Amino acid sequence: MAKKPTQKPAPPTAVTPAFKVLAAAGVVAAAVIAVLCNVLVARFYKRWDFTQSGLYTLSPATVETLRGLGEPIEVIVFLSASDPLAVSVRHMLTAYGAETTKLQTRYVDPDRSPAEFLALQQKYGIVAGKTEDGRVVTDASLVIARGERHWFVTTDDMVAYDEEDGRSKPKLEQALTEGIRNVLEKQSTKICFTAGHQEISIDDGGPQGLAELRFRLQKNNYESVLLDLSSPKPGEKLADCQVVAVVGPEVRIPEKVANDLAGYLRDGGNVLVLANPVLDEDNRIQSTGLEPLGRVAGVELGNDFIVERSEEARLPQGLGETFFSLPKAHGITGGLLKGDKARFKVLLSAAQSLRAADGSAALPLLVTSAEAFALKDVRPFVEQGKPVEKAPSDAGGPFTVAYAVELPKPAGSSAAHGPRAVFAGSANLAWGRNWREPTLMGNRLFVESALSWLSARPALVSVPEKQGHDVGLALTEESLGEVLRYVLVYMPLSAAALGVFVMLRRRGKEKRSRAGGERAAEGKRDEPEDEG
The missing domain is CATH 3.40.30.10 (Glutaredoxin)
Structure with a gap:
């Protein structure tokens, strides 16, 4: 059998200097193009948003x-x-x-x-x-x-x-x-806390002080100042306050001060009143003196003492003077509710009842249970130690212990809303302990929401709402049955069918390979042998 002559490999072609120069120039050109592209990208920055709802497309x-x-x-x-x-x-x-x-x-x-x-x-x-x-x-x-x-x-x-x-x-x-936009604003919202009538101080860092509230307001770019209305020349002017807060006065408010507050509200101001029942030297419940302000707002203070008898609402210790109130639907109480049910309850202590005047636009925020009653005289159990009992003259619940009202805008006003007022029958809503104890989250949310509602300004920016998207999986009986069929029937059958297909395909390849090998072997046997 004759052998074929082997061919020698061709010698390698020599690289010419011109080729080397062109290759180097190509590398340099590519580097220059890359640098220029980066410069262009840096100067003309452009992003594309391919999300379905344009989530990252700016308004x-x-x-x-x-x-x-x-x-x-x-x-x-x-x-x-x-x-x-x-x-x-x-x-x-x-x-x-x-x-x-x-x-x-x-x-x-x-x-x-x-x-x-x-x-x-x-x-x-x-x-x-x-x-x-x-x-x-x-x-x-x-x-x-x-x-x-x-x-x-x-x-x-x-x-x-x-x-x-x-x-x-x-x-x-x-x-x-x-x-x-808020940090660009030159002027912050000023909240004035009244003083001069034994109100709770914003400098009191104790569990029943307002220092914690002041700190929280400062974190949110509010300015908290003292407003001594008993002074002939107070350091702050009433008209300069966006919100005036009267928290826990222990003595009767003078008529002149109450009239000034009423005029402030009437002229477009916003007022927060957190007032417990006020006792005189003989432990008799007396008027808080805020009646002129209440008449403008359409809210009447009860000048009584609420006792809660519901086991679900009152605390185990005490006489029932400390109890949980139920929130009613309003912009202030939105964070306290989950649908129609209370997500957080608000704890009140030593509260008085409130009532909306006839024709008032005031809306209830917090209410007691129907088992509560309001005492007009607390001396029998305060001085004599008698058990707390409802007298025939004492009213029965349920009572409203917090109201919110928005009045019509004054003539010529360019404000975003009319004068607003929030009245509550207890001052413990603003105590510092509310921000330290997780169980008092309802009190914290109520006060923060009330101040936010009172000081509301026009929207600083109008950004269109982004499209909502599902964050959960809702399964019905029909969809559960479909999932069951997919998991137990369709998916196993698909896997089995794929396995059968692969097996048959491999067998076909093996048969063809064997048949080709047998034909090649027969062809070699049929070839005549070459003579030397």
Whole structure:
């Protein structure tokens, strides 16, 4: 059998100098093009939002706000890497950064950078705690700062969850833009706390003081000041206050002061009254002196002492003077309710009843049970130690212990709303202990919401609502049956059919391969042998 001559491999072609020069020039050109592309991208930054609802597409109001920034704004994010909102916040802040160079973003993970977080926590007064899995959580997810002014953004500000239809609505852009607009404001909302009639002081740091409330207001860019209405020349003018708070006076308010407060409310001011029943030297319940203010608001103070007899509402200790009230639907009590049921109850102590005057626009906020009654005379059990019993002249419940009212705008007023007033029959709603004890969350929410409602200003920014999306899985009996069929029938049958198909295909390949091998072997046997 003749052997075929083997071919020698061709010698390698030599690389010419011209080819080397062209290759080097190509590399340099590619580098220059890459640099130029990066320069163009940096100067003409453009992002595309492919989310279904345009989640990261900024509204014209936000773009106008960002492009109008004249000084740096710092945004500090206190979200851990495992937080579900961390990715959305990062993407949104990147979109904000595409519109301005004045926005400085800083991410501080409380779990990974505890020292840095502790320093910022002390600087801004952030409250932190730990979850059951050890993750650090804060009451402020973001801090927006400009110089000495800052604004807190919580998780509830960034997303709203509707428990009825199981959908969540993103509010991140609204919260961020409102925060930026707030720190740009030159003037903060001033809340004046009256003094001179033995009211609870905003400088009292005890469990029954208002220092904790003052601190919380300061965190939210409110200015809290004392307003001594008993002084001939008070340091603050009544007309300069956006909200006037009368908290826990222990002596009767003079008629002149009450008339001044009534005129302030009538002219467009906002008033918060938290007043327990006032006792004279003989332990008799006397008038608080706020009747002129109440007449303007359409609310009458009962000048009595409520005793709660419902075992579900009253505390086990005491005479029934400390009890939980039930919230009624209103903008102030929205955070206290879950549908028609109370999510948080509000604890009151030594309260008096309130009543809406005929024709009043006042709306109830908090009510007692039907088993409560109101004492007109507390001396029998205060001085003589007699058991608390309802007298024939004492009224029975249920009683309203808090009202809210909005009056028509004064003539020529350009305010966003008319004069507003909130009356409550107990001052313990604003005690400092409410912010320290988790069981008193209802009191905290009520006071914060009341002050927010009273000081409400026109919306700083109008951001269209983003489309809501499902955050849960709703399963009916029919859908459960469908899932059962998919899991127990369709999926196993599909896997079995795929296995049979693969098995038959492999067998076919093996048969064809064997048949081809047999034919090749027969062909070799049939070839004649070459003679040497």
